[in-house]
Every structure is written in C-alpha cells, then in structure tokens.
Amino acid sequence: MHGYTADKDAFLKRLRRIEGQVRGLQRMVENDEYCIDVLTQISAATKALQAVSLGLLDEHLKHCVAQAVAEGGDVAEEKLAEATAAITRLVRS
Template sequence: MTTAPERVPRVAEPPGYYDQKADHLSRLRKIEGQVRGVTRMVDEDRYCIDVVTQIGAVTRALQEVALGLLDAHARNCVLDAARSGSREAGMKLDELSLAMRRLVRM
C-alpha cells in the first residue's frame, strides 16, 4: 500500500491552476447545475436509464476538471520543484502519482 507523501508547507503563491481558475469555476458551476438536474429527474420519477446517462455525463465532466487540475499541477508545481533540484521534487511526484491513483479509482 502506498502511503501519503509528506505534505509540503504551503506558501503564499497562487496554485498551479491559477491561470485556468475561471475556466475551472465555470465548468464546476455547470456541473453543479447538471447535478441539480439529476436530482430533479429522480424527483420527477424519470426513466432510470436517462438518469444513469446524466450521472455518467456529470462523472465525465468532473473527471475532466480533475485532469485539468492534475495537468496544471504537473506543469507548474512538479516542474518547478524538479527545476529547483530540491528534495521537494520527489515529494511532488509522489503527490501527483497518489492523486492520479485516486482519480483512476473514481
């Protein structure tokens, strides 16, 4: 079993996804609306296959946001740590690997 990597102290720098923050928030708000729609479908006793289809769409949309965040983490946080040549680089790679494992288990 893989243990969680040691947490690197957070500094006052913006997150790696900062440049895409507005896009991520927009997508998350749309997903929030989709989830409300699924709730409404169940409340209205809609056909189960239609509900499951919408749940699949929500799941895929969330996975896309997660992949975007992981990409930003790899391109910014991990790459910056690797360039610095510090011990932090290995920790960031471990953190990325663990996050990918969690995402795949979705």
C-alpha cells in the same frame, strides 16, 4: 498561487455547470424520470468531473511539479510522489 490559478475562471465555470447537472439530476429523480435516463445523465456529470480532474492535474504537473523538479532535492521527490498518489486515486475512482 497554484497551477490552476491562470485558468481559475474557466475551472469555476466548469464546476458551476457540473453543479447545474447535479441539480438537474435531482429534478429527474423528483419527477420519477426513467432510471436509464438518470444513469445517462450521471455518466455525463461523472465525465465532466473527471475532465476537471485531468485539467487540474495537467496544470499541477506543468507548474507546481515542474517548478519543484527544476529546484530539485527533497521537495521535488515529494511533489512527484504526491502527484503519483493523486493519479492513482484518479484512476481508481
């Protein structure tokens, strides 16, 4: 049971669509499509993955982190540090 559990089906749907985008990229390369067109489609897939990350992070803050903070103590600090580390990875990827 995690932050995203309530929206699990929506997240799975988005990830399946991204899988389809990545398969589409393979077809484009197989068919020797124009580099710039492939790049445009990769940007679309990257943005879609990033949007999933932001959605998961939002749920994580609202549920897991908020709950830990409400309980307080070491777990709260740990969760907050962990969230910051995840945000840092997200910003730098």
